Amino acid sequence: MPRALPLLTVAALAVALVGCSSAQPDTNSTPDGASDACVGGGAASDAVTVTGDFGTAPTVSFDAPMTVDATQRTVAIEGTGDAITRGATASLQFTLYNGTTGDVLTQTDYTSDAETIAVDGLLPGLESTLICSTVGSRVVGVVPPAEGFGDAGSQQLGVEGGQALVFVLDVIDIIPSAADAMTEWTTDVPKVVRADDGTPTITLPETDPPADLMLTVLTEGDGAVVGDGDSVTVDYLGMSWDTGEVFDESFSKSPATFATTGVVPGFGAALVGQKVGSTVLVTIPPIYAYGTDPNAAQLGGQTLVFLIDIKDSAAS
Numbered sequence: 034m035p036r037a038l039p040l041l042t043v044a045a046l047a048v049a050l051v052g053c054s055s056a057q058p059d060t061n062s063t064p065d066g067a068s069d070a071c072v073g074g075g076a077a078s079d080a081v082t083v084t085g086d087f088g089t090a091p092t093v094s095f096d097a098p099m100t101v102d103a104t105q106r107t108v109a110i111e112g113t114g115d116a117i118t119r120g121a122t123a124s125l126q127f128t129l130y131n132g133t134t135g136d137v138l139t140q141t142d143y144t145s146d147a148e149t150i151a152v153d154g155l156l157p158g159l160e161s162t163l164i165c166s167t168v169g170s171r172v173v174g175v176v177p178p179a180e181g182f183g184d185a186g187s188q189q190l191g192v193e194g195g196q197a198l199v200f201v202l203d204v205i206d207i208i209p210s211a212a213d214a215m216t217e218w219t220t221d222v223p224k225v226v227r228a229d230d231g232t233p234t235i236t237l238p239e240t241d242p243p244a245d246l247m248l249t250v251l252t253e254g255d256g257a258v259v260g261d262g263d264s265v266t267v268d269y270l271g272m273s274w275d276t277g278e279v280f281d282e283s284f285s286k287s288p289a290t291f292a293t294t295g296v297v298p299g300f301g302a303a304l305v306g307q308k309v310g311s312t313v314l315v316t317i318p319p320i321y322a323y324g325t326d327p328n329a330a331q332l333g334g335q336t337l338v339f340l341i342d343i344k345d346s347a348a349s
Contacts, residue, residue, distance in 0.1 A: 050159055070164075071106075071164065071165035072105070072106040072174075074106060074107035076105075077100070078101075078173050078174065078175045080096065081095040082095065083201055087110050087112075087169065087170075087171050088126060088143065089143055090128070091171070093128065093130065095135065095199060097133060097135035098133040098134070099133065099199060100177075101175050101177045103180070104158040104161040104162060104174060104176050105174070105175045106161065106162050106172055107172065107173045108166070108173075109173055109201075110171035111167070111170055112167040112169020112170035112171075112204060113167065113168075114206075115168055116165050116166065117163050117164055117166050117204065117207060118152075118164065119153060121152050121208075122150070122152065122207070123149070123152060123204060123207050124146075125148055125149075125163075125202055126143050126148070126203040127141055127200055127201060128140040128200075129190070129198060129199070129200055130198065130199040130200075130201075131191070132175060132176070132196065132197030132199040133195075133197050136191075138192065146325050147205040148326075156176065156180065156181055156198075157180040158174060158180030158181050158198065158200075159176065159198075159200060162174025162176070162200055163202065166202070167204065168204050170203075170204050171204075172204070174200040174202065175197065175199050176197060181196075182196070208320060211301065211321045212261075212305065215246050215302050216247050216248075217247065217248065217249065218248055218314065218315075218316060219249070221238045222314065223236055223238060223314065224236040225251065231284065232284045232285065235272055235314075235338060237272070237277060237338065242274040242318070242336035243274075243316050243318065244318055245318065246302070246315070246316070246317055246318060247316050248303050248313055248314070249313065249314050250311060251313065251314055252310075252312040253310075253311050254307075254308040254312075255308060255310055256308050256309025256310045256343075256346070257309050257346050258308055258346075259293065259308075259309070259343065260346075261294070262292060262293060263346050263347060264292050264346070264347045264349060265290065265345065265346045266343075266345040266346070267304070267341050267342060267344055268283045268341070268342040268344065269281075269282065269283050269289065269340065269341045269342070270283075271337055271339050272337065272338045273335045273337060274316065274336040274337065275336060276335070280331075288344050290345075297317065297321065297322045298321045299315060299322055300322075300339060303339065304343065307343055309343050309344070311342075313340075313343070314338070314339070315338070315339050315341070316337070316338050317336065
């Protein structure tokens with residue numbers, strides 16, 4: 034009887050696979066140990082035998098312990114899609130092994146949606162394995178401790194300090210940024226009614242949640258244009274399309290001020306390029322909100338709708 038493999042939620046994976054970072058990372062720098070160049074194969078990664086179809090749980094064998102000085106990357110199945118670049122967000126299925134003991138550490142659920150992971154900020158060896166990998170590819174990465182969990186290891190994943198890692202990754206897709214994915218919302222737009230004091234009510238149409246990130250400008254202001262990373266002051270009302278419930282709003286309290294980069298991607302993208310004084314309505318699918326995993330966050334897996342009054346903006 035096959036033994037059950039350990040599974041982690043998207044949130045746990047994101048935490049477990051990030052590299053060391055400062056409190057305020059320099060977004061213009063390359064993480065230590067990671068490179069924008071395509072990493073090639075070597076004797077270790079070439080020795081990892083992988084069978085099975087792309088997108089299904091692989092059968093993997095290798096002789097442990099694995100010892101490498103730098104990450105090696107071998108393509109087991111060559112895809113024909115776009116290549117992952119730094120800053121991209123990719124949807125992946127993968128299995129992670131302890132390269133020193135040969136044990137399986139964790140595996141995504143190959144029978145359901147792929148895990149969506151931002152490439153930047155991951156373990157340097159994992160980033161090196163992903164960079165240049167194309168959609169439709171299955172790649173093998175053998176990662177030394179220095180580009181993995183180092184001397185500290187990972188208690189969460191069961192990796193001791195100084196142990197190597199072996200990744201087998203299927204690149205399912207590359208997810209466009211929220212700014213690139215945003216489209217005009219023209220059909221099945223909810224109805225917005227305001228009380229005398231300006232408090233809004235949103236009535237959702239009786240349709241399935243939209244699959245796309247869409248925006249409609251209800252009122253265009255004549256103030257300054259909001260830039261990416263600017264500090265904005267807004268009133269907002271947020272609803273879940275899935276439940277029809279309002280989960281947060283500021284109209285009964287006071288306007289909120291935050292950076293456009295400090296909120297979920299779909300919300301931030303709805304603000305950038307708009308004028309102060311505008312009112313916008315945006316529908317945000319899970320991938321640009323709190324993720325596709327309903328167990329990872331309170332609003333995980335849900336499509337959100339926000340009505341936003343843009344009150345003010347200041348350059349960062």
